[in-house]
Amino acid sequence: MAEPILQIRDFNVLFDTHDSNVHAVKNLNFDIGEGECVGIVGESGSGKSQLFLGALGLLTSNGRATGSVKYRGKELLGLSERALNKVRGSKITMIFQDPLTALTPHMTIGAQMMEALRTHQHVPHAEAQKRCLEILDLVRIPEAHDRMGQYPHELSGGMRQRVMIAMATVCGPDLLIADEPTTALDVTVQAQILEIMRDLKKELKTAIVLISH
Numbered sequence: 001m002a003e004p005i006l007q008i009r010d011f012n013v014l015f016d017t018h019d020s021n022v023h024a025v026k027n028l029n030f031d032i033g034e035g036e037c038v039g040i041v042g043e044s045g046s047g048k049s050q051l052f053l054g055a056l057g058l059l060t061s062n063g064r065a066t067g068s069v070k071y072r073g074k075e076l077l078g079l080s081e082r083a084l085n086k087v088r089g090s091k092i093t094m095i096f097q098d099p100l101t102a103l104t105p106h107m108t109i110g111a112q113m114m115e116a117l118r119t120h121q122h123v124p125h126a127e128a129q130k131r132c133l134e135i136l137d138l139v140r141i142p143e144a145h146d147r148m149g150q151y152p153h154e155l156s157g158g159m160r161q162r163v164m165i166a167m168a169t170v171c172g173p174d175l176l177i178a179d180e181p182t183t184a185l186d187v188t189v190q191a192q193i194l195e196i197m198r199d200l201k202k203e204l205k206t207a208i209v210l211i212s213h
Helices: 048-055 081-085 109-121 125-138 157-169 187-204
Strands: 006-016 021-032 037-041 063-071 092-095 175-179 207-212
Touching: 006 048, 021 048, 021 063, 037 048, 048 063, 048 175, 048 207, 092 157, 109 125, 109 157, 125 157, 125 187, 157 175, 157 187, 175 187, 187 207
Parallel strands: 037 207, 092 175, 175 207
Antiparallel strands: 006 021, 006 063
């Protein structure tokens, strides 16, 4: 049997508060395999997002994670920020609920995408630009070359979400975590976003975690 991309064992996320400890995730165990699509479902506040923020070392200062989180057999919990950054944004990526706050407002779409590529894969400028255009086409963004010169506020909500998906997949990750990716979008655009993610899974062989209430 093939080794899972992500293996989570006896995983807990706790937050220290003035009154007591809040147990957001308790004794969780699961695996995510190559090219698999996994749904994480629960009501608002049930700990869905904190599960993956904890697994990737992105909790707030009063949060802590215990247990084991292995990416292709390598333990992630306890790794230094530098070591984690070699995995986050490259091998495991995350799409957040609100693309307008997740995108950097003073940088163009192209600059943000190329920064991710050049940081993680050190590719030359021309190659990075070519790769970005290919991914923008893949997520069905029309006139991709022109869009690369635009800023987040110049795009519609659905277009910003497509840009977020493009940024999350531009480095060719093994695992894409989508946290409520269709929140605040109308029904037609929601369907388009889910179709795009299905196509990406098929085209890039990326495993996907879909978080939803």
